[in-house]
Amino acid sequence: MSPVIKRGGDKFTLPSKYLLFILTILCTGLIAITFNTSVFNGSVNSVAATFVVPMQKGITTVSTYIKGVSDNLASIKALQDENAALRQKVDDLTNENTGLEQDKYELTKLRELYSLDNQYSDYKKIGARIIAKDAGNWYHSFVIDKGTDSGVVVDMNVIAGGGLVGRITDAGPDWAKVQTIIADNSSVSATVLSASENLIATGDLELYNEGQIAFSKLVDEADKVTVGDKVVTSNISDKYLPGILIGYISTIEEDSNNLTKSGRITPVVDFEYMDEVLVIMQLKKTGE
CATH class of the missing domain: 2.40.10.340 (Rod shape-determining protein MreC, domain 1)
Known part of the structure; x- marks a missing residue:
């Protein structure tokens, strides 16, 4: 049986073999389009696997390195500040100790003079x-x-x-x-x-x-x-x-x-x- 298509007041009849041929061409085209899309997606995925993923890994590695360097610099700065504070404390303690030694020395000398003063108490x-x-x-x-x-x-x-x-x-x-x-x-x-x-x-x-x-x-x-x-x-x-x-x-x-x-x-x-x-x-x- 052939399909009937009305055209105006007339009837147009399409043979079945032509209809089958058209449908075959249409399916073949759809298959080709689907195949090409898969190939394209595969190519895209392949490109991504080849270039994008390593780049992402590199960026991640660099970011991690930079963060590590930044953390190390922060630690070094903290240690430098702590070291400077300790040096200042040592200097302060050294100065304090020097002052105490000087006071002790002067006290010893004053005691010697006091003793000498008593020894020669007859003299002003x-x-x-x-x-x-x-x-x-x-x-x-x-x-x-x-x-x-x-x-x-x-x-x-x-x-x-x-x-x-x-x-x-x-x-x-x-x-x-x-x-x-x-x-x-x-x-x-x-x-x-x-x-x-x-x-x-x-x-x-x-x-x-x-x-x-x-x-x-x-x-x-x-x-x-x-x-x-x-x-x-x-x-x-x-x-x-x-x-x-x-x-x-x-x-x-x-x-x-x-x-x-x-x-x-x-x-x-x-x-x-x-x-x-x-x-x-x-x-x-x-x-x-």
């Missing part, structure tokens, strides 16, 4: 700080921060560290210069306390580098003076008040004249390290 004294010294390690002369405005005058005796340092040789309104007993031109009339024998203690340019002073003109026929005996300023000294400790006999030698002895004295004062001294506020009276 004022404390002074050393503000300048000659070149070298040893204090053979130096300047203090007290002067004529404080009543300090030339030839006043200066003590520290348990004994005699020297005497004032020059003075201004707020300063004074001290020549110590280890200076090359220094000379002190002294007495060996245990034997009541007199001698002359003199500074020596070579010896003061060893912290020593020389003595001479010791008359000791009975050999009463021995190493370790205490030496003090004598009553016959023209510049120094009597009874101030100078030091201790360290060596004794017989002079070539066989009448006197000479040697060395180890001063009680450490002339390598001094910061503060006491000035005895009175002069030796002539004939005293």
